Amino acid sequence: MSKDKSLAAVALITSLFFMWGLALNLNPILIPHLKKACQLSDFQSSLIDSASYIAYFILPIPAAQFMKKYSYKGGIILGLLLFSVGAILFYPAAAVRNYAFFLGSLFIVFSGMAFLETAANPLITLVGEPKGATVRINLAQTFNGLAATLAPLIGGRFILSGKLLGPAEEKAMSPQQLDAYLTHEASSVQIPYLVIGLLVFSVAVMVWRTHFPKVKEETDEALDNKMPLSARIGELLKDKHLMSGVLAEFFYVGAQACVSSFFIRYSYHVAGIGEKDAAELLSIAFLLFMIGRLSGTGLMLIFNPVRLLVTYAIINIALIITAINIEGHAAIYVLMAVWFFMSIMFPTIFSLSIRDLGKKTKLGSSLVIMGIVGGAVLPPIMGKISDLTNIQFSYIVPCICFAAILWFGIKNLRVKKLDVVNAH
Structure with a gap:
């Protein structure tokens, strides 16, 4: 071509x-x-x-x-x-x-x-x-x-x-x-x-x-021919480390969806900010996410990516707890900071999850990606809590999600070196 x-x-x-x-x-x-x-x-x-x-x-x-x-x-x-x-x-x-x-x-x-x-x-x-x-x-x-x-x-x-x-x-x-x-x-x-x-x-x-050029990917023909897809998936489902990664990705995507989806409602509730102005603040929050991804990539050259994941999870838990308990514009700025510290989480969790899978990496990666369903499950839970209490308290849902990510990170602290996959 x-x-x-x-x-x-x-x-x-x-x-x-x-x-x-x-x-x-x-x-x-x-x-x-x-x-x-x-x-x-x-x-x-x-x-x-x-x-x-x-x-x-x-x-x-x-x-x-x-x-x-x-x-x-x-x-x-x-x-x-x-x-x-x-x-x-x-x-x-x-x-x-x-x-x-x-x-x-x-x-x-x-x-x-x-x-x-x-x-x-x-x-x-x-x-x-x-x-x-x-x-x-x-x-x-x-x-x-x-x-x-x-x-x-x-x-x-x-x-x-x-x-x-x-x-x-x-x-x-x-x-x-x-x-x-x-x-x-x-x-x-x-x-x-x-x-x-x-x-x-x-x-x-x-x-x-x-x-488009014809692309032929490398496949493991022995596995393809000798073991049906259902059996290969069943084998991976028994891998506790991989499954903990799928669960961590479930909580991460759920947290990201929850934090973002209710931001405009949260801004009006805690600071009386109109929806158009809140949309502009949300745009800045996504910009912080981009900056966080770029700076995080650089920091991983200096610090252990897993320790960075643990640190960012702790910071986000603290930020969310603060956002639940204060009001006014300060609460908005605190919540916006969460985007910066979310930035490295998806690719870091993804890389940790598929580590050492060898020939099973491709199928294992598909299972981790399916953890994205957290974005479908957790926002309705947050919405229901909001209906029963208020939108500010409902942010307890992403707080719990970051706690789950923290637990996943702590369990993987023994990993000294990690090639982070640039995904999602």
């Missing part, structure tokens, strides 16, 4: 990292927005995360099997088409203001993203010169971080109205006025998601028309 065609393929694959970073990090905007537009409880609004993350749990293995038969390119095209259709379906979902319709549309979007992540992470390292693989994956991850930073700004600007009705204001409205207000609120997602859907579809067309 010519150099120009190789660059075109790399550019398109890199754009995928930006796309799923944008879609995933619009959830913290959608949660308060649809809570308002569809008159939801905190528990009900948290199902946005459940509809999103459950796709990551269900689809990676089917996606891998699909791509084994139809190639990475086929998987990417299918993923982009699902992403596009799901985003476009936001238009009729908003027109009828049906929450179940929104959740179904989100599940389709994230089903597409599960295909994209399953394909793009390995493919970006395999397309182009082998010596540039590390540079390419790091560049792609940077675009993912950029999307995470921009998503709250875009969502705050084009989706959030900045208008919250108090109980007295809502009661003063006639049924017709309230319905008009809610319909107008719901409609604000139509154009942004329609634009996203059409852009993603255009990328699918470009991928279809772009030549």
Whole structure:
């Protein structure tokens, strides 16, 4: 393949990292927005995360099997088409203001993203010169971080109205006025998601028309031929170290989803900050996450990554406890710092989990990635606690998650050296 065609393929694959970073990090905007537009409880609004993350749990293995038969390119095209259709379906979902319709549309979007992540992470390292693989994956991850930073700004600007009705204001409205207000609120997602859907579809067309190199990955043929997939998975499920890693990743992704998804509601509750201003603060928090990832990578050259994981977990527990117990703008700034110290957790836990798996590493990695389902399970628990108490106290959920991560880190302190995988 010519150099120009190789660059075109790399550019398109890199754009995928930006796309799923944008879609995933619009959830913290959608949660308060649809809570308002569809008159939801905190528990009900948290199902946005459940509809999103459950796709990551269900689809990676089917996606891998699909791509084994139809190639990475086929998987990417299918993923982009699902992403596009799901985003476009936001238009009729908003027109009828049906929450179940929104959740179904989100599940389709994230089903597409599960295909994209399953394909793009390995493919970006395999397309182009082998010596540039590390540079390419790091560049792609940077675009993912950029999307995470921009998503709250875009969502705050084009989706959030900045208008919250108090109980007295809502009661003063006639049924017709309230319905008009809610319909107008719901409609604000139509154009942004329609634009996203059409852009993603255009990328699918470009991928279809772009030549991708044929990639043949190394596989362990002996294992493939002699042991069925179910038996290999069963063997890995007995690996206590791997399973503790899956559980740690479950708690990490759950913590990240909880902290992010309720941030706008938390900001209003503890400091009276409007949703548009809170969205801007959330963007800064994601920027801190990027800075933390970059600085953390440098610190790991000096300090033991496991000790860094333990230290960051302790700091986040202290930050969350503080955020639960104070009010005002100081509480917001304390909570924002959590993003910085979350930054190294996913790749460090991932690397610790698959350490010493040898030929079983690839399948073991898939199981660790399935721990992402924590993002589907834990936000509803947090939402229910919020409904029963308040949004501030509900942050006890991510606090418990960081305690679980601390325990995982302590159990692995004997590990002196670790090659941290740049993932997620």
